[in-house]
Amino acid sequence: VRPSLQDLRQQASIAAKVFVQRDYTTGTICQFQTKFPSELETRIDKQQFEETIRTLNNLYAEAEKLGGRSYLEGCLACVTAYTIFLCMETHYEKVLKKIAKYIQEQNDKIYAPRGLLLTDPIERGLRVVEITIFEDQSNGRIEGR
């Protein structure tokens, strides 16, 4: 139970939503734009935000990386007619779990205390990073961790 987020959920109402779009300049690989949205200027540091997005980008790049490990997994899967995935998770799924944990952690430590909430991009089909801005409740009930 994380009191700060529970508080947000029960008491705060949404002021706005910001959507960070995909960055396709390196191809179809999943990357998000690091441009700092103007709506967040009053809430969070530009550095913090860029750091979060950059880490996310690195994680997604790791998920889609073509290298020895992914080839091995692919060949093994092909040889077993893909039945191996009944017992094993794909590399991509493992990284997605890592990403979910990272976002949770970022929300707890950095975003929730500032009245913001990051939504995991996988819930939006990897199209956008949705950042929900809550109304500024300066009643002291929302505490950071």
Add this chain to the structure above:
Amino acid sequence: MLGLGVTEPMRECQYSEISVVASSPMDAEHTKRVPRRRKWETFPGRNKFYCNGRIMMAKQTGVFYLTMVLIVVTSGLFFAFDCPFLATNLTPAIPAIGGVLFVFVMGMLFRASFSDPGVLPRATPDEAAHLERQIGEDVANGPGQGGYRPPPRTREVIINGQTVKLKYCFTCKIFRPPRASHCSLCDNCVERFDHHCPWVGNCVGRRNYRFFYLFILSLSLLTVFIFAFVVTHVILRSSQTGFLSALKDSPARYLFIVVVCFFSVWSIVGLSGFHTYLIGSNQTTNEDIKGSWSSKRGKENYNPYSYGSIVANCCAALCGPLPPSLIDRRGFVRPDAARPSPRSNGTSAYVSSQPRTRMCDQDQCIQSTKFVLQAAATPLLHNELITVSGGHSLSGKPSLGGPCASLPAAQHTPPGPVPNATWEAEALVRRDQEKSLFRWRASDEVSSPPSLGHGNPLYDPASQDSLHQDSVRGLVKLSSV
């Protein structure tokens, strides 16, 4: 509670949405009444789902069954009639290899047909609104640098030196990622869209392209294998007994196998060859047909997605990481909890037209229609009973204990859109020959019980008035919404 749901042993991840705002009591009560549905049941595309969302196919699956039948029958005939001879006369390895090939072919076919090709989920209402705003700003801003403004609802991106246009999809309300395309048959945007294959009964896209390719490759091997060994069988037998008598044994079967294999060789082997070329150059069928990256368009035109060498492209296409499905078919639908607070300054209000509340409205509409029909029908039945029993002076006075008990409940349901309630009630009314008391029109007479006095001489206000008033008010409210 944040975070992913429990990962099922079948490696399906469930993504649980963060519930941002506590749902209102009405919603909570409503969701208690309605059983939880899975996301595939409310999927907006034209796909069919089986096995509670585990299997996903296109709408038209007839040709897929034909494919299955052809493969199974041809292979079955081969195993039944040719293999015994070949196993004894040549080597038992032949049916073994044939068996492995057959299993592999069927496995790849099912994998290509049943899996999600890489469908992009449609934009949430908030996203769509945000994009619309951005598009409006782009249009308003006027020509950019150099005086060139791309047409509205397209964006240009430079990928590895090539300019790629991203188009806006009106159905899905998103800007399509590069290489994605909207399949009109399935009504979905699919990532790295190759083509829609009726033989496989599904689109071929990023997630199932390798299965499709392995399917046609192994099928061509199987076809050639069967063809070769049937011919071997005939030759061997004819060396023993003579050619014509060998054919006489079962001419229809040989003809069938030969015909099927002949056409398959030309079409399937050809297709395998074509797709091998596509994989080697890392293009999709879509791009190849349009000539997007062909050098005929210009000397500077090259494929920005290619990894450089054929081997790298092949490895990437066949052995690269398999992305998970983005549509989460088996997850549960959650009520769309996020409601933006109304703001007058206009900077931030995203009015989300929520599909969930629309559905709630529909359910409420159904409920209220049921109540109206109950209310309208029950007194009619009672009237008939009274006249049948005969000699009742209160024949025109239905006792409204039953329907009125349900009407207060109908009054409490918040008026959703009830388009059919009025004419249904009117139809029932018309059916009644004794000029029922329930003569409703979708009128503005909401305030007082209106039609009680009109043309109802049999009505005795004194005894039934309050009950009637309640029921009248309830029904009129519902019908006038």
